[in-house]
Amino acid sequence: MMPILSLKNIRYTYPLETEPVINDVSFDLEAGKVYGVIGGNESGKTTLCNIMRGFIPELYKGELAGEVSLKGRPLNDSNIGELAAHIGYSFQNPFTQISGVKDTVYEEIAYGMENLGIARDQMIQRVEELLTLFQLNELADKNPFELSGGQKQRVALASIVALDPEVIILDEPTSQLDPKSTEDIFKIIKHLKKAGKTIFLVEHKVDLLAEYCDEIMVMSAGKLVMKGQTREILTDKRVLDYGGQLPQVTLYCLEAMGHQEVVPLTVTEAFSALKGSA
Ligand SMILES: Nc1ncnc2c1ncn2[C@@H]1O[C@H](COP(=O)(O)OP(=O)(O)OP(=O)(O)O)[C@@H](O)[C@H]1O
Ligand SMILES: [Mg+2]
Known part of the structure; x- marks a missing residue:
């Protein structure tokens, strides 16, 4: 493919x-x-x-x-x-993402769709869906610049998803x-x-x-x-040498449990492995 x-x-x-x-x-x-x-x-x-x-x-x-x-x-x-x-892209700094030309979260989410010439009724339907998906209904009428960093990040993401x-x-x-x-x-x-x-x-x-x-x-x-x-990658300690991290539980299991067929990646997996070895 x-x-x-x-x-x-x-x-x-x-x-x-x-x-x-x-x-x-x-x-x-x-x-x-x-x-x-x-x-x-x-x-x-x-x-x-x-x-x-x-x-x-x-x-x-x-x-x-x-x-x-x-x-x-x-x-x-x-x-x-x-x-x-x-290709949608949400920036590392959500401040950069807000257009600065729209006064409400609702309009901000619709903004990119306007630029792409998407029909008005379709646009309204999509904004409504996204407000719900991103839990932004209560903020719909707020100015995007008056939001917290986290809320801005959600608005930024919703604006991207809007363009499908x-x-x-x-x-x-x-x-x-x-x-x-x-x-x-x-x-x-x-x-x-x-x-x-x-x-x-x-x-x-x-x-x-x-x-x-x-x-x-x-x-x-x-x-x-x-x-x-x-x-494969998140159980490989070389990741640490490259400046990345491994899941806490994986690091613990690599250190504490010695050689295993399958190294746990999540707490649930670690729990099953511990029960199995008990
Ligand atoms: N506009 C720019 N002009 C010149 N150098 C830049 C510019 N932007 C980034 N760099 C340099 O390019 C390198 C890679 O930066 P980049 O921001 O892509 O890294 P990053 O992995 O995203 O870092 P972080 O984890 O801090 O977000 C760095 O050395 C940085 O100083
Ligand atoms: Mg970066």
Whole structure:
């Protein structure tokens, strides 16, 4: 099957810099899968997101080599406006996401759809659905700038989902959120996966990645150093050397329980393993 998104030998250097911050990165994303992306600070995760969304090189300029393609078509065949309908992107900083031209959460969610020329009745129906899905009904009439960081993050995500893109890039979507709201975002991710979306999720909370992702990718100093099934990657201690983390329970089991056929990734799995060995 053709990958939905494909990167080949991507190398990127910011304007006025001499060293590339993305260095020969290649990978394919399969449609309908959730990819968790981890790695150290400044390893190039956000830069990679900008490349996949077409913001690099169109907005940031700099020097981009290699090929990015969406369903077999080079990304630079389309401009960033056209790509919005196919690739959604929620920024690491939710403040950047709010358009600044709309006075209410309701209008903010509809804004991208207006730009794509979606029919009014369809637009209203979709906004209503999203307000419920993202638990934003009570905030519908509020000014997006008067929301908390977490609420902004939910509005930003709702505005993206509104455009019904096939690929959704989320750069640390839960960084402003408490544990309950973080779980809520992961439930939405599960819902989006069920709807067939491909999700590229940069996120440090590995316990949740262990539960929700199909695959994990590890970035280190501008390179993609590991990519594979969630279980394979998140039980591999090399992740720690690359500046990533492993689930607490997995680390504990690796240290305390010695060699096992299957290393537990979640508390539930650890519990079963402990019962089995008792
Ligand atoms: N606009 C820019 N101009 C020049 N260098 C930049 C720019 N933006 C980022 N960089 C550099 O590129 C490298 C990768 O940064 P990037 O933000 O992609 O990393 P990251 O993995 O997302 O980090 P974090 O975990 O802190 O979010 C860093 O060394 C950073 O200083
Ligand atoms: Mg980042």
